[in-house]
Amino acid sequence: MTLHLREAGKPAAKLRSEALQVLFERGLVNQCTDLTALDDHLAAGPVTVYAGFDATAQSLHVGHLMPLMALRWLQKLGHRPIVVLGGGTTQVGDPSFRNETRPLLEERQIAANMAGIRQSIERLVDMRGPDGALLVDNAEWLTEFKFLEFLRDYGSKFTVNRMLTFDSVRSRIEAQSPLTVLEFCYMMLQAVDFLELARRHDCTVQIGGSDQWGNIINGVELARKGDGLSLHGLTVPLLATASGAKMGKSAAGAVWLHPEHLSPFGFWQFWRNTADADVGRFLRLFTELPINEVDRLSALKGADLNEAKKVLATQVTAVVHGAEQARAALEQGEALFAGGREIADPTHTLPLARLSDGLGLLELLVAIGFAASNGEARRLVAGGGVRLNGRVIEDTHRRIKAGDLAADDRLALAVGKRRKALVSFS
Numbered sequence: 001m002t003l004h005l006r007e008a009g010k011p012a013a014k015l016r017s018e019a020l021q022v023l024f025e026r027g028l029v030n031q032c033t034d035l036t037a038l039d040d041h042l043a044a045g046p047v048t049v050y051a052g053f054d055a056t057a058q059s060l061h062v063g064h065l066m067p068l069m070a071l072r073w074l075q076k077l078g079h080r081p082i083v084v085l086g087g088g089t090t091q092v093g094d095p096s097f098r099n100e101t102r103p104l105l106e107e108r109q110i111a112a113n114m115a116g117i118r119q120s121i122e123r124l125v126d127m128r129g130p131d132g133a134l135l136v137d138n139a140e141w142l143t144e145f146k147f148l149e150f151l152r153d154y155g156s157k158f159t160v161n162r163m164l165t166f167d168s169v170r171s172r173i174e175a176q177s178p179l180t181v182l183e184f185c186y187m188m189l190q191a192v193d194f195l196e197l198a199r200r201h202d203c204t205v206q207i208g209g210s211d212q213w214g215n216i217i218n219g220v221e222l223a224r225k226g227d228g229l230s231l232h233g234l235t236v237p238l239l240a241t242a243s244g245a246k247m248g249k250s251a252a253g254a255v256w257l258h259p260e261h262l263s264p265f266g267f268w269q270f271w272r273n274t275a276d277a278d279v280g281r282f283l284r285l286f287t288e289l290p291i292n293e294v295d296r297l298s299a300l301k302g303a304d305l306n307e308a309k310k311v312l313a314t315q316v317t318a319v320v321h322g323a324e325q326a327r328a329a330l331e332q333g334e335a336l337f338a339g340g341r342e343i344a345d346p347t348h349t350l351p352l353a354r355l356s357d358g359l360g361l362l363e364l365l366v367a368i369g370f371a372a373s374n375g376e377a378r379r380l381v382a383g384g385g386v387r388l389n390g391r392v393i394e395d396t397h398r399r400i401k402a403g404d405l406a407a408d409d410r411l412a413l414a415v416g417k418r419r420k421a422l423v424s425f426s
Contacts (some may be wrong), residue, residue, distance in 0.1 A: 017042035019077045023234075025291060026284050028070045030210045032234040033220055041204065041232060042079070049074055049205035050197055052084035052138070052190070054093075056105070058116035059258030062270075065286055065320075066236040067207045068124045071133070072288075072319075081125050081133040082203055084193060085114045088142030092186050120257040123322065134201065141196045142189060157225050158188055158218070166214030187215045194219030198229055210235045255369055257320050264321040265347040266369040268329035269419060271313035279308050287315035310334075346410060346424035355425060358399030361388070368423065370415045380415055387414040 015021050019042040023029050032038055041047060051067040053060060060068075071081040090110050093103075105113070118135060125133040163169060163184070172179045194216070197203035206216050216233035223229040255270050256262040262270075274282055280298030283289060289297075289311075297308040310330065318326035332347065348368045350359075362377040365386070371377035380386050381396045389404065389412050405411050405425060414420045 015039050019074055019079060022073050022077065023070055026069070026073065027281060028066065028073070028236050028285065030235045030237045031213055033217070033232050037230070038205070038232045038234065046078050046080060047205055048080045048082060048197075048201055048203040049207060050082035050084055050194075050203050051207045052086055052089075052193060053117060054086035054090040055110050055113035055117060056090060056093075058113045059256040059261045060117055060120050061257060062255040063209070063239045064257070065316075066239055067209060068121075069286060069319075070207050070234075070236055071125055075125055075133060080131060082197060082201060083121050083125065083133060083135050084197070085117060085121075085135065085137050087111070087114060087137040087139035089138055089186065089189050089193070092182055092189060116258050116260075120320070123320065136197075138189075138193050138196075142192065154188060154192060154222070154226075157222050158191075163187065163218075166217075168211060168214050187218050190215040191218035191222040194231060195223045195226060195229075198223055198231060199227070204230075205232045205234065207234050207236065210238050255372075259321060259325075262367075262369055263348045264317055264325040265329045265332050266421070267320065268313045268317045268326070268333055269347075269421075270369045271316050272309050272333055273419065274309055274312060276305055279305060279312060282316075283308070283312050286319065287312065288319070289315060347421045349424045349426060352402075352409065352425040355400060355402050355405075358401050361386070361393060361398040361400060362396065364400060364413065364423070365415070368413070368421050370413070370419055370421070385416055388412070 015024070017039050020029070020039050049071065051071055053064060071083070075081050087110055090105060090113075091107070114137070121135060127133045127135065164173070166187070168187075169179065169184070190212075194203070194206050206219060208216055213233075213235050216235065220231045220233050223231045255267065257267075259267075271282070271286075280294065283294045283297055284291070287294070297311055300308050310333065313333065314326045314330045317329050321329075350367065361381060362371075362374045365371040365377035365380065366374060371380060378396045381393060381398070384392055384394055386393050388398075388400070400411065402425075409425045411423050411425075412420070413423060
């Protein structure tokens with residue numbers, strides 16, 4: 001098998017397929033299996049392509065937008081997406097590039113997580129009509145296997161020698177962190193997913209984050225050895241800022257896609273506060289604006305770049321939450337950023353029960369998207385940049401209780417002069 005690593009946006013040769021041209025142009029390609037073969041395959045006619053997401057939380061986060069935007073573009077160009085929710089694989093937990101075992105979830109929690117994730121998926125890909133995107137659960141086939149049957153049919157197609165070469169496994173071993181047999185088998189399960197989708201839905205392409213490269217290759221090789229199929233894999237870059245900081249990967253600091261976990265306005269604010277150096281790249285990755293408009297906005301300087309940030313925030317919010325929510329967020333943002341006026345309506349709503357034992361101020365800053373992690377929140381508070389109900393708070397251990405709320409069960413939170421929120425508890 002020929003493998004290719006290409007800098008996003010710079011394929012080695014002219015491409016035949018519009019699909020790959022667009023994905024490279026938008027910066028959505030990191031690695032792929034045989035580039036020429038994949039290009040020819042996409043150019044030959046509509047194909048079915050999938051990306052999978054384990055249900056480890058009740059919402060996806062911005063890190064998941066990369067493969068989802070790739071699926072969205074492919075669907076616009078005539079290909080059919082499948083989104084696989086890992087009702088089966090979540091019971092094992094993907095060990096890729098983690099230093100510790102994921103907590104094992106009960107089936108009831110997995111089902112609840114899948115229901116929340118589904119709501120975001122339905123806004124990001126079009127599931128209408130006979131050719132619409134499919135949403136499937138890999139528990140359909142994985143839970144049907146008997147242990148000895150699985151080992152006999154698939155275990156013989158994998159070698160431990162090969163599996164140990166993949167970075168996701170090697171990094172855990174080199175760190176001398178325990179790797180259970182359960183986790184070690186995860187890549188086999190994902191490989192079976194690809195084969196089952198090829199058999200059931202004629203799916204021939206898998207897309208995933210760059211940390212999924214080894215899992216994807218296993219699926220391609222399993223299909224070749226088991227059924228003589230020629231499948232293809234493509235990874236998108238992991239989401240990071242120009243400074244190199246990862247985005248959306250920390251459970252503590254995730255920027256959620258589900259509105260119950262982060263309001264559309266809080267989501268809009270996150271993108272409006274994008275660092276200058278990231279605006280152009282994020283416009284390519286997360287909006288559907290024409291490239292010439294992306295280039296125009298990216299070239300803006302100084303105060304004019306703020307207009308580009310508002311466009312970015314509004315466009316991404318429209319993709320994730322819909323045009324109406326994006327317009328409302330823009331209007332509220334205009335009031336905050338331009339006029340500095342106080343907020344009349346809540347920007348975020350949290351369960352009142354979270355105050356029963358006191359809600360940490362750092363936790364609140366992360367929950368509404370004003371900080372990407374507890375560490376960043378701590379620095380903001382310690383630096384005197386956080387105001388609670390108009391008063392500067394410098395105590396990083398401050399906990400918020402029901403007594404801190406106004407009569408209408410709200411509290412005002414601000415970071416600096418421009419980031420403001422009115423949080424309602426109900």
